[in-house]
Amino acid sequence: xxxxxxxxxxxxxxxxxxxxxxxxxxxxxxxxxxxxxxxxxxxxxxxxxxxxxxxxxxxxxxxxxxxxxxxxxxxxxxxxxxxxxxxxxxxxxxxxxxxxxxxxxxxxxxxxxxxxxxxxxxxxxxxxxxxxxxxxxxxxxxxxxxxxxxxxxxxxxxxxxxxxxxxxxxxxxxxxxxxxxxxxxxxxxxxxxxxxxxxxxxxxxxxxxxxxxxxxxxxxxxxxxxxxxxxxxxxxxxxxxxxxxxxxxxxxxxxxxxxxxxxxxxxxxxxxxxxxxxxxxxxxxxx
Amino acid sequence: xxxxxxxxxxxxxxxxxxxxxxxxxxxxxxxxxxxxxxxxxxxxxxxxxxxxxxxxxxxxxxxxxxxxxxxxxxxxxxxxxxxxxxxxxxxxxxxxxxxxxxxxxxxxxxxxxxxxxxxxxxxxxxxxxxxxxxxxxxxxxxxxxxxxxxxxxxxxxxxxxxxxxxxxxxxxxxxxxxxxxxxxxxxxxxxxxxxxxxxxxxxxxxxxxxxxxxxxxxxxxxxxxxxxxxxxxxxxxxxxxxxxxxxxxxxxxxxxxxxxxxxxxxxxxxxxxxxx
Numbered sequence: 001x002x003x004x005x006x007x008x009x010x011x012x013x014x015x016x017x018x019x020x021x022x023x024x025x026x027x028x029x030x031x032x033x034x035x036x037x038x039x040x041x042x043x044x045x046x047x048x049x050x051x052x053x054x055x056x057x058x059x060x061x062x063x064x065x066x067x068x069x070x071x072x073x074x075x076x077x078x079x080x081x082x083x084x085x086x087x088x089x090x091x092x093x094x095x096x097x098x099x100x101x102x103x104x105x106x107x108x109x110x111x112x113x114x115x116x117x118x119x120x121x122x123x124x125x126x127x128x129x130x131x132x133x134x135x136x137x138x139x140x141x142x143x144x145x146x147x148x149x150x151x152x153x154x155x156x157x158x159x160x161x162x163x164x165x166x167x168x169x170x171x172x173x174x175x176x177x178x179x180x181x182x183x184x185x186x187x188x189x190x191x192x193x194x195x196x197x198x199x200x201x202x203x204x205x206x207x208x209x210x211x212x213x214x215x216x217x218x219x220x221x222x223x224x225x226x227x228x229x230x231x232x233x234x235x236x237x238x239x240x241x242x243x244x245x246x247x248x249x250x251x252x253x254x255x256x257x258x259x260x261x262x263x264x265x266x267x268x269x270x271x272x273x274x275x276x277x278x279x280x281x282x283x284x285x286x287x
Numbered sequence: 288x289x290x291x292x293x294x295x296x297x298x299x300x301x302x303x304x305x306x307x308x309x310x311x312x313x314x315x316x317x318x319x320x321x322x323x324x325x326x327x328x329x330x331x332x333x334x335x336x337x338x339x340x341x342x343x344x345x346x347x348x349x350x351x352x353x354x355x356x357x358x359x360x361x362x363x364x365x366x367x368x369x370x371x372x373x374x375x376x377x378x379x380x381x382x383x384x385x386x387x388x389x390x391x392x393x394x395x396x397x398x399x400x401x402x403x404x405x406x407x408x409x410x411x412x413x414x415x416x417x418x419x420x421x422x423x424x425x426x427x428x429x430x431x432x433x434x435x436x437x438x439x440x441x442x443x444x445x446x447x448x449x450x451x452x453x454x455x456x457x458x459x460x461x462x463x464x465x466x467x468x469x470x471x472x473x474x475x476x477x478x479x480x481x482x483x484x485x486x487x488x489x490x491x492x493x494x495x496x497x498x499x500x501x502x503x504x505x506x507x508x509x510x511x512x513x514x515x516x517x518x519x520x521x522x523x524x525x526x527x528x529x530x531x532x533x534x535x536x537x538x539x540x541x542x543x544x545x546x547x548x549x550x551x552x553x554x555x556x557x558x559x560x561x562x563x
Contacts, residue, residue: 071525073352076368076518083514086507087553091560110556117312117552118515121545124305126523165490165500180499187503190510 011214014060018139021057022108025050025146029104032153036100036160041244045251047154048232051147051196052225052255058143059203059221065136066204070128074208077140078201084114085144086193090184092149096160103159107145115141140200147196148189151228154248155192155236156183167239181238188235195228216266223263226256301541309548316551324562326484331554333477337470338516338550342542344466345371345520348405349456349530354448358422361449361456361529363412367521368514370408371467375513377404378468383475383506390476394469401468405460409452416451424451429532434458449529459530471513474550478505478557485561508557515553516546 028050034043062077070076092107119137122128153159167182179185203220207213233248240248268274313335320331348370351362363370381400385393416422425442426432427449432439435454443449452460482501490497523542528535 069525070522071527072518072521073366073368073526076366076521079368079372079514080518083511083518084549084553086511087556090504090508091556094560094563114552114556118519118549120305121309121549122519122522124302125309125541125545125548126519127300127302127541128522162490179497182500184503184507185500187506189503189507193507193510 011218012060014064017057017060021053021143024053025057025150026104026108028053029146029150029153029159030101032157032159033100035157041157041240042247044154044157044236044240044244045233045248047150047152047159048225048229048248048252049150051150051154051199052222052229054143054146054150055196055199055203055225056218056221058140058147058200059217061136061139061143062200062204063208063217064132065130065140066208068130068132070130074205075201077137078144078197080118080137081140081144081200082148082193082197083144084118084141085111085146085196086148086189088114088141089145089148089152090161090189092145093152093159093161093164096162100160104146104149107149108142111142111145112138115139143200144196147200148192151192151196151232152183152189154229154232155188155239157236157240157244183239186238188238191235192232195231199224199228211270213266213270216263216270219259219263219266223256223259226252226259230256301544306541306544309544312548313551316555320555320558323559327481327558327562330477330481331551331558334474334512334554334557335547335550337473337477338512338546338554339543340470340473341371341375341467341513341516342470342520342523342546343539344401344463344468344470345517346524346528346536346539346542347459347463347466347531348374348528349409349452349460350521350524350527352527354527355450358416358420358444358450359447360527361424361426361451361453362527363408363452363460366526367524368518371517371521372514373408374401374405374464375467375471375517376510377401378464379471379475379506379509379513381468382472383502386476386479393476394472397472397475398465398469401464401466401471402461403464404468405464406457409457409460413452413457422450424453425449426453426455426529426532428529428534429455433532453529455532456530459532462531467513467517470516471509474512474554475505475509478508478554481558482561489561504560508553512550512553512557515549519545519549 028046031046066074088111089107092103095102095106115138119134123133164183202224207217207220229252233252237245321328349362350367351360351364354360355362356364378397378401382393382397385396423442425439432455482504486497520542524535
């Protein structure tokens with residue numbers, strides 16, 4: 001049995017964060033479905049917001065898990081979350097064949113089952129003996145799959161498997177359906193995978209330490225999520241109309257600018273002393 | 288080497304009940320695959336063997352972590368997740384490139400890709416250690432190198448667990464890269480064979496159009512499963528290991544059991560994608 005070391009005092013209860021994260025991310029992913037209902041593409045940005053909400057929750061799960069000695073670094077938890085999350089998420093998109101509304105809920109259920117198996121293996125089979133391990137790995141798998149689903153929905157404007165595998169290329173002005181220019185066929189998923197992984201493994205890794213505070217770590221999570229969202233918005237230029245891309249891009253930039261300035265404020269608050277450093281002035285010589 | 292300074296948790300020994308449950312998960316996954324589509328049974332076994340190869344291979348890789356970066360412990364100065372991702376994915380890409388030339392050529396190419404990346408990494412790590420940091424290679428776990436017979440005691444600094452990358456760790460790194468690269472490639476090839484066979488009938492598309500789709504799907508699943516198996520192994524060795532001569536190496540059976548169960552569950556979901 002390992003000893004728990006309290007990461008930070010105060011902050012929101014983890015169960016409340018779980019509720020907000022799960023419900024918020026699911027609602028935002030369902031809002032992307034408005035695209036299909038209204039035959040538009042402008043609601044794609046809700047996918048990115050869903051991913052940010054999931055990352056916000058996942059950062060606290062990583063913090064809970066890493067309060068115990070894992071022996072290996074914080075990023076490993078992010079890698080296992082996204083590695084198993086992508087398996088669950090791709091399978092869930094296939095459920096769109098039954099009903100597209102099943103995809104987000106199915107994604108959570110499949111990810112939770114996979115995550116519980118992985119958590120059981122790391123806790124009991126590998127003898128880690130960390131009390132919260134099964135639950136936190138399961139949560140992280142759900143977070144990883146929701147992040148992937150959210151960013152995929154943002155890049156493609158939809159989350160059903162049939163739409164994700166077909167794209168259109170323009171050859172000499174003629175539109176041709178092509179599997180290679182789709183989200184999955186073009187392996188845009190690999191980039192989304194790494195963008196999600198960076199966003200989930202960085203915040204707690206960057207903020208941990210004796211002076212870690214809850215709001216600064218969570219703000220760092222929002223900042224990392226919006227930074228990935230900016231890149232996803234640029235990538236969606238290949239699949240969505242210009243107006244939808246501009247809306248996603250502007251929202252991502254505003255979110256990132258706000259969260260970054262807040263993070264700097266919180267960092268200054270938590271710092272022992274802050275020195276606004278100036279460029280070094282050359283003294284002497286010609287004077 | 289815990290993030291917050293707490294002791295590492297991983298205990299010794301095998302938990303028999305949990306191991307039996309893990310083996311039951313493997314058998315149930317195989318049973319579900321066989322019941323839904325008998326043709327996918329052999330690919331799923333291949334995926335599980337791939338996971339076992341990755342998990343066993345990562346135990347050979349000398350992972351030093353942060354202490355190695357400060358010259359206080361032997362090994363490559365980064366974590367398992369990064370090393371495995373580098374070595375294994377280099378192997379995976381090498382094998383994927385040769386996928387059309389048959390399974391044995393592809394597996395060989397994957398193994399060579401992983402081994403080559405680890406060989407170059409280990410060489411450059413030692414160049415940096417010796418010529419930039421000015422520290423000799425000395426193991427902390429054994430007195431004599433099992434292969435060359437060199438003694439380490441005179442080179443080990445006071446207060447450290449050894450430093451640099453000894454010869455046995457270099458050899459372990461290359462073996463680990465070869466095994467992990469072959470394992471990653473095997474997962475990729477097995478999933479590719481399933482998708483190339485099933486996608487045209489499932490989705491009603493022409494075989495020419497879907498080859499990129501099959502490659503992308505198999506590739507992203509292989510990367511995901513590779514990381515799952517590698518991170519579970521990282522948890523097993525609690526972060527750092529010197530190579531095959533390290534006492535922690537003896538923990539490999541439980542990582543192999545764990546990774547086979549994890550890859551069985553993930554592989555089943557990946558195969559069910561085209562079955563249902």
